[in-house]
Amino acid sequence: LAKTTQPISMDSYEGQEVNITCSHNNIATNDYITWYQQFPSQGPRFIIQGYKTKVTNEVASLFIPADRKSSTLSLPRVSLSDTAVYYCLVGRLSGGYNKLIFGAGTRLAVHP
Amino acid sequence: DADVTQTPRNRITKTGKRIMLECSQTKGHDRMYWYRQDPGLGLRLIYYSFDVKDINKGEISDGYSVSRQAQAKFSLSLESAIPNQTALYFCATSDSRNTGELFFGEGSRLTVL
Numbered sequence: 001l002a003k004t005t006q007p008i009s010m011d012s013y014e015g016q017e018v019n020i021t022c023s024h025n026n027i028a029t030n031d032y033i034t035w036y037q038q039f040p041s042q043g044p045r046f047i048i049q050g051y052k053t054k055v056t057n058e059v060a061s062l063f064i065p066a067d068r069k070s071s072t073l074s075l076p077r078v079s080l081s082d083t084a085v086y087y088c089l090v091g092r093l094s095g096g097y098n099k100l101i102f103g104a105g106t107r108l109a110v111h112p
Numbered sequence: 113d114a115d116v117t118q119t120p121r122n123r124i125t126k127t128g129k130r131i132m133l134e135c136s137q138t139k140g141h142d143r144m145y146w147y148r149q150d151p152g153l154g155l156r157l158i159y160y161s162f163d164v165k166d167i168n169k170g171e172i173s174d175g176y177s178v179s180r181q182a183q184a185k186f187s188l189s190l191e192s193a194i195p196n197q198t199a200l201y202f203c204a205t206s207d208s209r210n211t212g213e214l215f216f217g218e219g220s221r222l223t224v225l
Contacts, residue, residue, distance in 0.1 A: 032212050034212040034213070036214075041200070041221075042216075042218065042219065043202045043218060043219055044216055045216070046214065046215075087154065089212070091212060092212075100157070100212070101157070102155040102156070103154050104152075104153060
C-alpha cells in the first residue's frame with residue numbers, strides 16, 4: 001500500500017489560494033489519488049480524484065506530476081468555511097480489495 | 113434523508129457491556145466499511161465487506177465483530193466494551209466500480225465508562 005505524507009497543519013486567509021501537497025513515493029501503476037475533506041464531527045467528504053496531470057471540478061483542482069510521486073490539492077480563494085481537515089489517499093479504484101488508509105491529514109485553518 | 117444512516121448517533125455505556133452500532137444505506141452500493149476516529153487523528157479501518165457473504169478485517173479489528181445482514185445493512189458490535197474503545201465511529205459505502213469514492217454516514221459517538 002502506498003503511504004502518504006502531508007503537512008500536519010496549514011494556515012491561510014480568506015480569499016487566498018491554498019495548495020496542499022501530498023507525497024506518495026510508492027504509488028503503484030494502478031493507483032489513483034483521492035482527496036477528502038472533513039469537518040468536525042462529520043464524516044469525510046469526497047473532493048476530487050485523479051490519476052495524472054490535472055483534474056478540476058467546481059470545488060478544487062488536483063495537480064499530479066508525471067512521476068506521480070506527489071500530488072497537490074489546490075483550493076482557489078478559500079473562505080472561512082474551508083477550515084477543515086484534508087486527507088490524501090492512494091489506492092486502486094476497482095477490481096479486488098482497495099484498503100483506503102486515512103492518515104492524520106492536513107488541518108487547514110482559514111482566518112478572516 | 114441521508115444516504116448512509118447510522119444508529120445510534122450517540123451512546124454512553126459501561127465497561128463490559130455489549131454494544132451494536134448499525135448502518136444502513138440507500139445508495140445500492142455493494143461495499144461497506146466501518147472506521148474509527150480518535151480525537152485529532154485520522155480514520156482507521158476496522159472491518160469492510162464487499163458483499164453479503166464477504167467480511168474482511170481492517171487495521172484494528174480486535175475487540176470488534178461485524179455482520180452484513182443484507183446488502184444495505186452492516187452492523188458493528190463491541191462484544192465487551194472497554195474505555196479505550198471510546199471514539200467516533202463511521203460507516204461508509206462505495207461502489208465496486210469506484211472504490212476510491214467513499215460515502216460516509218454522520219457518525220456514531222460512543223463513550224465507554
